[in-house]
Amino acid sequence: MKIVVDTNGSDFGVESVINGAIKAYEKEKYFISFVGEKDKIEKIIDFRLPKYDYEIINSTEIINNNDEPVRAIRKKKNSSMVVAFNTLNLEGYDGLISQGSTGAILACSMFITGRLNGVKRASIVANVPTRERKTIIIDPGANIDTKPEMLMDFARMGSIYCKTVFNVKNPRIGLLNIGIEEHKGNQLARDTFAMLTKSNLNFIGNIEARDILTDKVEVIVTDGFSGNIAIKSIEGTAILLLSEIKKSILSSKISKIGAFLIKDKLKELLSIYNLDKANAAPVLGIKKPVFKCHGSSDSEGFAYAVGNLLDYIKKDVTKKLEGEFE
Amino acid sequence: MKIVVDTNGSDFGVESVINGAIKAYEKEKYFISFVGEKDKIEKIIDFRLPKYDYEIINSTEIINNNDEPVRAIRKKKNSSMVVAFNTLNLEGYDGLISQGSTGAILACSMFITGRLNGVKRASIVANVPTRERKTIIIDPGANIDTKPEMLMDFARMGSIYCKTVFNVKNPRIGLLNIGIEEHKGNQLARDTFAMLTKSNLNFIGNIEARDILTDKVEVIVTDGFSGNIAIKSIEGTAILLLSEIKKSILSSKISKIGAFLIKDKLKELLSIYNLDKANAAPVLGIKKPVFKCHGSSDSEGFAYAVGNLLDYIKKDVTKKLEGEFE
Numbered sequence: 001m002k003i004v005v006d007t008n009g010s011d012f013g014v015e016s017v018i019n020g021a022i023k024a025y026e027k028e029k030y031f032i033s034f035v036g037e038k039d040k041i042e043k044i045i046d047f048r049l050p051k052y053d054y055e056i057i058n059s060t061e062i063i064n065n066n067d068e069p070v071r072a073i074r075k076k077k078n079s080s081m082v083v084a085f086n087t088l089n090l091e092g093y094d095g096l097i098s099q100g101s102t103g104a105i106l107a108c109s110m111f112i113t114g115r116l117n118g119v120k121r122a123s124i125v126a127n128v129p130t131r132e133r134k135t136i137i138i139d140p141g142a143n144i145d146t147k148p149e150m151l152m153d154f155a156r157m158g159s160i161y162c163k164t165v166f167n168v169k170n171p172r173i174g175l176l177n178i179g180i181e182e183h184k185g186n187q188l189a190r191d192t193f194a195m196l197t198k199s200n201l202n203f204i205g206n207i208e209a210r211d212i213l214t215d216k217v218e219v220i221v222t223d224g225f226s227g228n229i230a231i232k233s234i235e236g237t238a239i240l241l242l243s244e245i246k247k248s249i250l251s252s253k254i255s256k257i258g259a260f261l262i263k264d265k266l267k268e269l270l271s272i273y274n275l276d277k278a279n280a281a282p283v284l285g286i287k288k289p290v291f292k293c294h295g296s297s298d299s300e301g302f303a304y305a306v307g308n309l310l311d312y313i314k315k316d317v318t319k320k321l322e323g324e325f326e
Numbered sequence: 327m328k329i330v331v332d333t334n335g336s337d338f339g340v341e342s343v344i345n346g347a348i349k350a351y352e353k354e355k356y357f358i359s360f361v362g363e364k365d366k367i368e369k370i371i372d373f374r375l376p377k378y379d380y381e382i383i384n385s386t387e388i389i390n391n392n393d394e395p396v397r398a399i400r401k402k403k404n405s406s407m408v409v410a411f412n413t414l415n416l417e418g419y420d421g422l423i424s425q426g427s428t429g430a431i432l433a434c435s436m437f438i439t440g441r442l443n444g445v446k447r448a449s450i451v452a453n454v455p456t457r458e459r460k461t462i463i464i465d466p467g468a469n470i471d472t473k474p475e476m477l478m479d480f481a482r483m484g485s486i487y488c489k490t491v492f493n494v495k496n497p498r499i500g501l502l503n504i505g506i507e508e509h510k511g512n513q514l515a516r517d518t519f520a521m522l523t524k525s526n527l528n529f530i531g532n533i534e535a536r537d538i539l540t541d542k543v544e545v546i547v548t549d550g551f552s553g554n555i556a557i558k559s560i561e562g563t564a565i566l567l568l569s570e571i572k573k574s575i576l577s578s579k580i581s582k583i584g585a586f587l588i589k590d591k592l593k594e595l596l597s598i599y600n601l602d603k604a605n606a607a608p609v610l611g612i613k614k615p616v617f618k619c620h621g622s623s624d625s626e627g628f629a630y631a632v633g634n635l636l637d638y639i640k641k642d643v644t645k646k647l648e649g650e651f652e
Contacts, residue, residue, distance in 0.1 A: 066507075068509070141504055144504070144511065144512045145512050145513055176555065178467055178470070178550070178551060178554040178555065178558075181392075183394075185470065185551065186470045186471050186549075186551045187471055189551075208558055208562075209554070209555045209556075209557075209558035209559040209562060210558040210559070210561050210562030210565070211562060212559060212562060213562055213563060213566050214562070214566070224504070225504060225511065225512045225515075225552065226551065226552060226555050228504040228535070229502065229504065229535045229552050229555050229556050229559070230535075230555050230556075230559045231535075232504075232534055232535035232536040233535040233536070233538060233555070233556045233559035233560050233563070234559050234560075234562075234563045235536050236534075236535060236536030236537060236538060236539055236540070236560075237539060237559070237560045237563040237564055237567075238563055238567060239536070240539050240540070241563075241564060241567055241568070242567070244595055245571070245592070245595065248591045248592065248594065248595045249588045249591050249592070251591065252591065254587050255587055255588040255590070255591045257584075257587055258583075258584040258585065258586070258587025258588035258589075259584065259588060260584070261580050261581055261583055261584025261587070262574075262575045262581045262584035262585060262588070264581070265574045265575050265577065265578065265581045266571070266574065266575070268574065269570055269571065269574045
């Protein structure tokens with residue numbers, strides 16, 4: 001497999017991205033097409049990869065989080081992200097991964113890679129850190145002002161995704177809402193509820209935000225505004241609570257001993273709900289596989305994301321989505 | 327002070343409401359006007375209150391969570407909630423508290439008590455369980471399809487509330503959004519941002535959901551849909567994480583000893599972030615003080631809520647709001 005790697009966008013710098021790509025390579029061989037500052041990349045690789053298993057495509061600009069996405073991809077033609085997406089369009093390239101701005105990745109996905117026929121709006125998926133690890137939220141922040149038809153696309157794409165990637169036979173779809181009753185919610189939620197009820201999807205009704213982490217459904221459908229609020233509320237609460245617990249139990253001698261005794265159990269628990277590992281997500285509804293990895297992921301997290309991308313390509317999710325929307 | 331108590335709506339039954347009201351009375355004397363099934367109430371009180379400090383107003387119907395609020399208050403004229411709100415309208419009554427349906431309480435507040443002059447939309451407030459306990463979210467689920475003008479009212483009312491009840495000099499206002507930059511968010515968020523910037527409120531900009539619990543602002547302004555998603559995501563995550571931690575550390579002998587040693591520290595922490603105590607909230611923007619207490623609060627929680635209502639009346643928040651909107 002031939003994977004395009006945008007070397008910019010990580011909070012830990014270009015080195016972290018390249019090290020992550022190499023870590024993934026050591027686990028499972030693939031051809032890496034690095035895009036970025038050529039000399040710098042060559043230096044960082046430092047002969048750790050065989051010549052025939054990588055290439056470097058030079059770029060001179062960087063798109064960052066402050067750039068307005070659509071304008072940026074028009075103006076910064078020589079940015080690593082735009083060059084990477086143009087490379088993906090060439091024959092023989094199987095997928096792309098970037099830690100860059102979500103908005104810019106989505107814009108490139110729409111305007112350079114292109115939507116699948118019949119898809120009204122592409123979207124990013126976020127994995128939700130539940131115990132089963134088979135729940136996704138779509139959309140977690142990509143499409144902000146949406147219509148019911150777009151949410152229908154999200155539901156269909158999410159269903160195919162869970163079927164193919166998690167091997168769930170008939171994924172349960174829930175609509176994120178402020179109550180379980182049919183009449184609850186804003187206009188968008190009420191209209192989407194009616195459309196989902198009429199569809200042939202396994203729609204089980206509204207799901208309240210307090211049930212996002214409870215494995216009640218596989219696909220949580222929502223607009224990007226509400227999805228983002230939900231995901232970030234969960235993240236914020238988990239981070240705050242865990243750090244408060246740590247601070248609290250390390251504040252006395254006796255509880256420090258207690259902390260030592262429960263250490264292993266807590267570690268086990270944290271690995272189940274590991275947020276880092278949930279940080280890789282595909283753009284669904286476009287013609288080729290594209291993965292977004294959080295800017296805050298380190299090289300370990302990036303390697304994990306590359307693994308997910310390779311799996312996604314092997315399972316040929318894009319083709320399955322194409323079939324559904326034709 | 328003369329307080330109207332709707333005796334229906336608690337998950338623990340009428341007994342819990344009455345016991346809660348009496349618990350509050352034992353802490354601070356006030357006149358209680360119980361509304362509900364007269365004989366039953368008299369029996370539960372069982373001579374625990376002096377005759378001159380309470381009355382019972384009989385009602386024969388109950389509004390429940392399945393009732394459509396506006397229709398219910400029209401049809402069930404003899405429900406405890408409608409009778410209670412009509413009683414509050416009489417001279418000499420200072421406040422009302424109910425554990426009933428939020429929608430019905432809001433409908434009664436609008437149509438029986440009436441909005442203050444100049445207020446476009448009344449709203450409920452939710453206290454956010456932060457360390458400082460001085461942060462509120464408005465609206466946490468009352469008004470679903472909203473306009474920027476309504477969110478402006480929420481900001482102004484929330485500011486007065488924090489000033490008066492929490493003694494915060496110049497409450498910081500944050501707009502709940504999916505990024506901190508001005509151009510972020512849906513149409514409603516962008517329009518509200520522009521209006522807040524022009525106002526004389528202490529608007530500090532957008533606040534992301536992951537910062538809700540961090541004491542960065544006192545007033546978090548949002549529509550009822552997003553507010554509800556945020557509050558319930560936080561609640562769900564906190565409940566899940568704490569129960570998983572408990573399960574996990576009680577699953578081995580060694581970690582059980584550890585759990586015993588950290589018990590006190592964890593209890594201390596839980597009392598700081600006690601969600602039960604955050605469960606009482608006023609309806610802002612109406613002519614008389616009305617408090618909503620969660621249906622899931624026990625008698626202890628209800629007593630705490632009554633205490634908050636008495637404090638709210640003493641601080642004369644209603645008059646201060648009236649002054650702001652005149």
